[in-house]
Amino acid sequence: MSTKAIIETHELTKIYNGQAAVDQLTFIVNEGEIFGFLGPNGAGKTTTLLMLLGLTEPTSGKARVLGLDPTRDPIKVKSRIGYLQENMGFYPDLNARQMLRFVGELNGVTGSAAETRIESALQTVGLFEEIGKKIGAYSRGMRQRLGIAELLIKDSKVAFLDEPTLGLDPDATNRMIELIQSLARDQHMTILLSSHMLQQVQKICHRIGIMIKGKMVVQGPIDQLAQEKFGVGKEKYSLEQIYMKYFQEA
Numbered sequence: 001m002s003t004k005a006i007i008e009t010h011e012l013t014k015i016y017n018g019q020a021a022v023d024q025l026t027f028i029v030n031e032g033e034i035f036g037f038l039g040p041n042g043a044g045k046t047t048t049l050l051m052l053l054g055l056t057e058p059t060s061g062k063a064r065v066l067g068l069d070p071t072r073d074p075i076k077v078k079s080r081i082g083y084l085q086e087n088m089g090f091y092p093d094l095n096a097r098q099m100l101r102f103v104g105e106l107n108g109v110t111g112s113a114a115e116t117r118i119e120s121a122l123q124t125v126g127l128f129e130e131i132g133k134k135i136g137a138y139s140r141g142m143r144q145r146l147g148i149a150e151l152l153i154k155d156s157k158v159a160f161l162d163e164p165t166l167g168l169d170p171d172a173t174n175r176m177i178e179l180i181q182s183l184a185r186d187q188h189m190t191i192l193l194s195s196h197m198l199q200q201v202q203k204i205c206h207r208i209g210i211m212i213k214g215k216m217v218v219q220g221p222i223d224q225l226a227q228e229k230f231g232v233g234k235e236k237y238s239l240e241q242i243y244m245k246y247f248q249e250a
């Protein structure tokens with residue numbers, strides 16, 4: 001893993017109705033890293049992602065993704081980042097192949113190159129058997145995996161995954177987590193992963209940050225946080241215990 005910063009914020013702030021949803025947030029995610037972006041409901045995680053995508057403007061502070069300013073270059077930033085939203089909306093009447101062709105066209109991938117990439121992406125996410133099924137008939141887990149296939153078609157180097165395992169059964173959750181791990185390992189994607197599934201996050205994240213009331217109260221490798229809070233390595237404590245400790249102290 002390199003130490004080239006792919007995602008960077010400096011004192012990034014978003015005020016809604018006089019209240020800071022994101023409060024002077026400073027953090028970095030390096031190339032090839034899976035960064036676990038944790039925190040309770042309403043902490044400001046999604047708001048941060050929206051600012052990094054150029055979908056909402058910061059009140060103050062700085063954000064850079066792949067060296068670009070999302071406020072000044074929103075179209076470029078959006079085209080390069082894969083974004084899996086909390087609730088993915090797709091066209092229900094299209095099947096997976098048609099939907100991914102459309103994504104390909106928007107991103108300049110067409111013809112036989114597109115077909116090859118579509119089939120390989122659907123193989124990777126385990127949806128190849130469902131290639132002709134209408135998306136409206138997909139289960140939640142299938143839709144989430146289709147969202148990942150979309151990132152592969154776009155060939156995104158950076159992915160923001162907002163609750164990718166929300167509503168998935170235990171087996172589907174584990175498969176999604178393994179899939180995310182393979183995106184970093186095999187596709188060299190840099191991943192910002194927001195999730196409440198701490199047991200799974202613990203398995204794949206290189207570093208985590210805990211956001212509470214708009215502020216990042218701590219960030220680092222899980223090992224280091226276990227050391228700081230409990231004076232022992234992570235094998236003795238779960239991420240959930242570490243998280244709860246920071247949460248209670250905040």
Ligand SMILES: Nc1ncnc2c1ncn2[C@@H]1O[C@H](COP(=O)(O)OP(=O)(O)OP(=O)(O)O)[C@@H](O)[C@H]1O
Nearest residue numbers: 016017021022039040041042043044045046047048
């Ligand atoms: N468009 C908006 N207008 C006003 N307030 C907003 C808006 N979007 C978010 N907020 C507020 O900003 C704060 C942070 O919300 P955000 O959705 O970023 O939290 P989150 O960390 O993603 O939470 P969760 O884990 O529940 O998804 C909350 O207090 C929320 O009510």
Ligand SMILES: [Mg+2]
Nearest residue numbers: 045046047086
């Ligand atoms: Mg959220």
